[in-house]
Amino acid sequence: MSKYYLGVDLGSTTSKAVIINENDEIIGRGITNTRANYSVAADIARDEALYNARFSVLKKNLDFEIKSRPEYKKYIDDLENVFQYEQFKVRLDRLGEELVKTCKSFFKDEETQEKMLIHLRNIRRSFKPKIKHDYIYNSLGSKNQFFRDIVSEKYNEEVNKLDSSLFEPLMTVWDKSITPAENEVVTFDFKTLVREAMEVLKEKYDKLPERAENISIESDSTFDAEMYLLKGDFKNVSESLRERIDEVAELEFNIANMTGTGYGRALLPFPESCIRSEILCHAFGAHAVFPDTRTVLDIGGQDTKAIQVDKYGLVTSFQMNDRCAAGCGRYLGYIADEMSISLNELGPMAMKAEKEVTICSTCTVFAGAELRELTNVGEKKEDILGGLHKAIIMRAMSLIARSGGVFNEFTFTGGVARNQAVIKYLTQLVRENYGEGIKINIHTDSIFMGALGGAMFARRNLDIALPSAKKAKLEVSAKV
């Protein structure tokens, strides 16, 4: 049986899980927001990684067929999106129950209670189809795809449409309900859920108009050539994949070993020998993907780490922000809130900067105040954001210098590495300070580097931490 290895990175903002196979290849990724109950966050990330791994295995098994039939891939990708929606739906129902419960206990007066329940029903009724559509047509965009963020945004939208006197009671009910709903473990049966997803997918393709001549490629963003390719042969594809899907649904995932890392690692329900520092994991992950890396910068929610690694991917020294987390991921989150835009809009907006307004990066709260002041004196939002992004990198540069500088290949990891403006200033400043020739690596999986490193340690752990076990294993294989 194939062996798999799990790495869970419990960060201050997001929890990530990665599953790798015996060749260190990532076959499953899962991510969710870190919440009050760390263990739930870790479980959700792990389950997501496991579901994702089944879809990866499915694609791998069909590798040969997919080459000649791209519609297979389309079907699987679509199925995975719908599958996610199916999970989402279950959680949404749970939240619905919680909202009703809160409403009943919070509003003692029956008339108010009834009134609020009607509003809650209406709110849910109006946003549920929208979310379904977003999932099924894969139009959630680059927004955070965590349950809490998606539902919260839609709920807010609906509440804002109502009379302002309803805002406070409805938001109170929300605040009291989302946390328990989010902290509850919901277990899914993959097979049942994937079957349901197949039905929903069928419904989607049934409803699709036949390749309509009046759809203009330019004007309709939902037009998707692959989708119509699949549409033409949906029944066939669906039937021929059914058996293969059942196969992976029944596949038993043998997680041979695991590693927990990240800020909350000590709270993970893992044995102590399976807990490892995120500094080591990020470095190991980054080094595995880019073996010539000697310097790793990781900007996470509350930590910025400048790490030097050797040829084995082992850390030789590291520097972290001390005492203050200004300039980390949360700094950006705070700024986004201050500007009333989403975190994902920050980078693109900062990319439009024509200049960088100088902003102090020593304190997040002061930066917020500075932001308002600068707006008042007429500085453009884009230029202020340009300055803020540059400020983060200026701080990181100081840590890099403290850790020993950049000599060779440089890899940037962590959630913040998804921000284009951060990448722009980092590239600029690293090259200015350490030479134009420095190779800078940023991987699409940068946010998963810690979890990847963890999984890789888990795979090696058997060999590394227990030399006697290695010996025993060798003897066994020799006998075989």
Place this chain on the structure above:
Amino acid sequence: MAEIKEAVKEKSMVIQKEMLADLFTELSTAKENGKKVVYTFVPGNLTELILAMDMLPVYPEINALQSGMRKKSGSYIKDAEKVGFSEDVCTYVKCDIGMMLNGNIGPTGEKLPPPDMLLLSYTGCFTFMKWFENLERLYPGVEIAMLHTPYQEDGKITDDQVKYMIKQLTDDVIPKMEKVAGKKLDYDRLSKMLENSAKAEDLWVKVLQSAKSTPSPIDAYFAGVYYMGPMNTAFRGTEKAVEYYQELLNEITERQQLGLHPVTPEGEMKEERFRLVVEGPPNWTNFREFWKIFYDMGAVIVASTYTKVGGLYDQGFRHDPDKPLESLAKYCMGCYTNLNLPQRVDLLEYYIKEYKADGFLINSIKSCNSFSAGQLLMMREVEQRCGIPVGFIESDLVDPRYFSYANIKNRLESYFQMLGQRKVIMEQEVNAD
């Protein structure tokens, strides 16, 4: 058998405890007994001179660290800030001033006498000067003597520097001390004391060097700060100090012969996983928690520079009864914080190699510029020369607001895991060869 050993182990601790208790009682009754009190600092201290003139020394930074360990420094610092000391001022200073503002109650609960003299014998730390300027304001009219100790900028002590120091001693410091003491310095008595100093120093060096063996029988940092107490403060030059170090050495030698690990507040360590050299003072407010992170991970400090602030005896220096003033001068100029950065790096390299260390760690003190300046540079240099993993953490001496347990633990855990991995890989490399 085990019980007897336990009792033997504690004998040196009992002796030290008695020594301290006697000193603080003597201090609390100094005024009634007509004893003069000299406030002075640990680095470059002239304890033998003070004792030879029958005066009693008080070390403000020791009081501050004691206040830190007894969880009193937080409120003392707050009181000092209330009267105008800024957040950035050395926390030893603020803790000391705060203690004085609160009645100058010492670590044993007995009142400390006000100073009859402020003797500044080490100027490598500029803050010391400012500290005494402030004490002068608190005790107007107090006698002040300042011995300007030249920094080893060129990495050596020159004859001219020694002459300069001796001249200051004979022309200014000693006459002022004689005036306060009301008696002339008895050079024979001073020589006798310096003879005792040298004896204790020999023993102390052997204690420190016991950490060269594997496993090390001592933790040369966390326990080292206790061991160094009598040597660095009021007891150098006394018979009692010789007795203490002899006893301590006997105990440690026994431990060494039995292959025992260092003793911690939670009993004897069970294994030695990592041997470290540490630069910088420890944090005092959370000393036990700080130490625990190390011994829980099996990390033993085999050499530290902090235990050398009161003198670098393991590099050969001894007080010399035949050349009393010259050796006092050389002593002042030779303490660790008076070395230039290349000398400090050389010393660290020597410790790492000589004590077979697996790693080098710096605890950088936020409010201590004289110790912390240049540490990053030193770290990088040590890393390049020795090729061992280096670690850097930050805390403070006695300001509890600056000790972040979670952050320090996180960094240290990462560091120890880093050392652990390296060991495994290195062993595999060796085996592969």
